[in-house]
Amino acid sequence: MTLRDLLASAERGVRLHRWRSALTAAGFAAGTAAAVALFAIAGGARLEILEQIRALGAGFVTVRAIGGGRGLEPPLTFGDAEALATSFPFVADVAPVAVLARSVLLPDESVAVRVLATTPEFFALRGARFERGRPFSREEAASGRNVCVLGAEAARRIVPAGAAYGTLVKVGGNWYRVVGVLARSSGGESSSSDTEGQGREVFVPIATVLQTAGLNPQEALRDEGRGRTLVGETVWGGASGRRSLREILLRIDDEVDPDAGRDVLERALLRRHAGRKHFEVLTAEDLLHRGRAARGVLDVLLGSVATAAFFLGGIAMATLSWQSVRERTREIAIRRAVGARRSEIVAQFLLEGAAIAVGGAAAGTVLGSLGSLAAARAGGFPWTIGAGECIVAAAIAVAIGLAASLHPALRAAAVDPVAALRFEG
Amino acid sequence: MPLVSLEGISRLYARADADVRALEDVWLDLERGELVTLTGPSGSGKSTLLHVLGLLDTPTAGRYRLGGEDVGGLDDDARAAQRNRSIGFVFQAFHLVPHLTIAENVELPLVYRGQARQDRRRRALAELERVGLADRVAHRPDELSGGEQQRAAIARALVIDPILLLADEPTGNLDEASAAIVLSIFGAVREAGTCVVVVTHNPRVASIGTRGYRLDRGRLEVAP
Numbered sequence: 263m264t265l266r267d268l269l270a271s272a273e274r275g276v277r278l279h280r281w282r283s284a285l286t287a288a289g290f291a292a293g294t295a296a297a298v299a300l301f302a303i304a305g306g307a308r309l310e311i312l313e314q315i316r317a318l319g320a321g322f323v324t325v326r327a328i329g330g331g332r333g334l335e336p337p338l339t340f341g342d343a344e345a346l347a348t349s350f351p352f353v354a355d356v357a358p359v360a361v362l363a364r365s366v367l368l369p370d371e372s373v374a375v376r377v378l379a380t381t382p383e384f385f386a387l388r389g390a391r392f393e394r395g396r397p398f399s400r401e402e403a404a405s406g407r408n409v410c411v412l413g414a415e416a417a418r419r420i421v422p423a424g425a426a427y428g429t430l431v432k433v434g435g436n437w438y439r440v441v442g443v444l445a446r447s448s449g450g451e452s453s454s455s456d457t458e459g460q461g462r463e464v465f466v467p468i469a470t471v472l473q474t475a476g477l478n479p480q481e482a483l484r485d486e487g488r489g490r491t492l493v494g495e496t497v498w499g500g501a502s503g504r505r506s507l508r509e510i511l512l513r514i515d516d517e518v519d520p521d522a523g524r525d526v527l528e529r530a531l532l533r534r535h536a537g538r539k540h541f542e543v544l545t546a547e548d549l550l551h552r553g554r555a556a557r558g559v560l561d562v563l564l565g566s567v568a569t570a571a572f573f574l575g576g577i578a579m580a581t582l583s584w585q586s587v588r589e590r591t592r593e594i595a596i597r598r599a600v601g602a603r604r605s606e607i608v609a610q611f612l613l614e615g616a617a618i619a620v621g622g623a624a625a626g627t628v629l630g631s632l633g634s635l636a637a638a639r640a641g642g643f644p645w646t647i648g649a650g651e652c653i654v655a656a657a658i659a660v661a662i663g664l665a666a667s668l669h670p671a672l673r674a675a676a677v678d679p680v681a682a683l684r685f686e687g
Numbered sequence: 688m689p690l691v692s693l694e695g696i697s698r699l700y701a702r703a704d705a706d707v708r709a710l711e712d713v714w715l716d717l718e719r720g721e722l723v724t725l726t727g728p729s730g731s732g733k734s735t736l737l738h739v740l741g742l743l744d745t746p747t748a749g750r751y752r753l754g755g756e757d758v759g760g761l762d763d764d765a766r767a768a769q770r771n772r773s774i775g776f777v778f779q780a781f782h783l784v785p786h787l788t789i790a791e792n793v794e795l796p797l798v799y800r801g802q803a804r805q806d807r808r809r810r811a812l813a814e815l816e817r818v819g820l821a822d823r824v825a826h827r828p829d830e831l832s833g834g835e836q837q838r839a840a841i842a843r844a845l846v847i848d849p850i851l852l853l854a855d856e857p858t859g860n861l862d863e864a865s866a867a868i869v870l871s872i873f874g875a876v877r878e879a880g881t882c883v884v885v886v887t888h889n890p891r892v893a894s895i896g897t898r899g900y901r902l903d904r905g906r907l908e909v910a911p
Contacts, residue, residue: 263798263799263801264801266804267798267801267804271798274786274787278786592782593784593785595782596782596783596784596795597784597795597799598743598767599741599743599770599776599782600770600771600776600795600796600799600843601767601768601770601771601772601796601799601800602767602799603763603764603767603768603799604763604764604767605764606799679743680738680743680744683743683778683782684734
């Protein structure tokens with residue numbers, strides 16, 4: 263029997279039980295789609311992580327506040343930032359980040375964004391890419407100019423029709439001109455925005471905020487280090503959390519091992535906070551591990567769906583094959599009588615199973631690719647899929663299809679033609 | 688050398704309660720161009736002998752030579768190949784594959800020969816023409832009468848040019864007219880040199896044989 267005849271025979275067998283075959287194929291389609299989506303989303307996350315590593319650089323370190331301090335003690339302060347910048351020769355480009363407000367005002371509405379006060383170094387430290395414009399400069403910051411940079415989503419919210427660049431937004435009673443708009447997934451978001459933020463930030467210069475409040479930036483920063491209320495209620499309002507820093511970004515020299523540098527900085531901060539750890543110090547690699555862990559939930563979910571669908575598809579395939587063999591016992595005996603070898607009967611039924619699995623896998627690959635692409639676009643998470651991943655997902659489907667139809671196929675080959683043909687009529 | 692030579696063939700079926708001796712010490716030589724009829728009561732071993740002759744069943748004792756070759760010791764694949772090469776079957780219930788067309792049914796043995804599609808179709812059409820079914824090639828079995836289905840089954844058996852044609856009650860489900868057509872085809876096949884063995888209960892069918900045998904409780908004897 264030629265391969266072409268085997269394929270034709272398999273195709274006939276599939277068409278013989280059209281609906282049952284279609285239902286079984288649907289199980290394989292669902293499994294493959296989930297597997298392809300898993301690969302696509304995991305692949306996208308991998309790419310994003312690599313992109314972030316590239317953008318941040320190995321020496322990137324962030325110190326994050328975790329929860330408020332006891333009483334009035336802020337978890338992170340400008341004094342901490344100053345200490346890190348001045349005490350360690352291997353530390354460069356320190357950028358403190360404070361949450362200034364939760365919304366900005368437009369002429370006729372308030373838009374929920376996160377207003378962060380920081381220094382010009384922030385953008386370089388985060389490896390930010392700009393869709394339009396630029397970061398605010400040291401000169402602008404030092405001279406107290408009312409300028410700001412918008413995250414991509416913030417720009418979309420503030421000026422839905424686009425062209426946020428150059429427009430004015432009002433923060434805390436003052437108008438700021440937009441000098442730059444970040445690209446999507448540009449790395450410009452605050453590093454604490456791995457699970458929040460999503461580009462909804464408005465960045466303003468800290469020095470401008472302080473000057474607006476009538477404080478000398480340099481003095482204000484130093485004073486705070488000695489325990490006086492920094493920016494006080496005058497700038498940040500009364501809530502204690504807002505007085506403190508959200509995070510401090512910095513870069514450590516290439517010659518210093520990032521992990522070793524992190525440990526040194528952590529010990530120094532612990533000393534400054536009397537051993538109370540209201541912060542965490544994370545290197546670029548630490549952040550990436552966290553990103554992976556967050557994605558892991560989605561991976562497990564999709565993996566479970568794929569496994570369940572493949573399992574159900576396999577059961578459906580085994581049932582279909584058993585039923586097919588039972589219903590076609592006489593046909594098998596006829597084929598054996600006219601000269602079919604056992605191996606040809608096995609091949610025929612295996613190919614029927616494989617054909618259904620391949621059909622389901624092909625449909626699932628298309629569905630999984632397009633579905634996950636649509637979901638990625640809608641959800642704003644990265645997506646990438648290669649032929650290799652599609653082939654792996656389809657191969658899993660076909661392997662399960664073959665495995666599920668193997669036993670029925672062997673039983674078909676074991677049909678005794680004498681017994682099957684004996685009962686006439 | 689005879690075409691078929693059975694030497695002391697026995698077929699024992701082991702059963703839990705008691706063994707069943709379906710064939711016992713059968714000796715039989717068959718020549719080309721013979722039409723041999725096998726009669727006997729139900730359960731006498733007629734079908735078993737036919738299955739042994741057709742390499743569908745293996746004897747538990749004795750020697751079977753087909754075309755001079757000892758085929759008793761062949762493995763399963765070799766027996767399948769031998770059936771495909773040399774032996775045609777015709778059954779009482781026709782046993783056509785229901786979802787294949789008549790032409791595809793007739794082609795089936797040639798599929799397992801690996802013969803090219805066009806050659807197969809040409810051979811199948813020639814056989815269907817020979818049995819008077821040239822206008823039924825694209826029909827399904829259930830669209831044909833019993834007589835037509837049996838003629839299609841005969842065409843399938845003849846498409847390989849068998850040296851041995853084995854028919855088990857071939858007219859059992861047919862009316863007189865259809866039975867007469869089937870028997871006339873068997874006569875023509877015999878004259879062309881094929882050895883035809885027909886199992887039957889029908890005395891009229893038994894009378895057309897060049898030789899007749901009777902089986903009784905597994906023992907073969909010349910029919911009276």
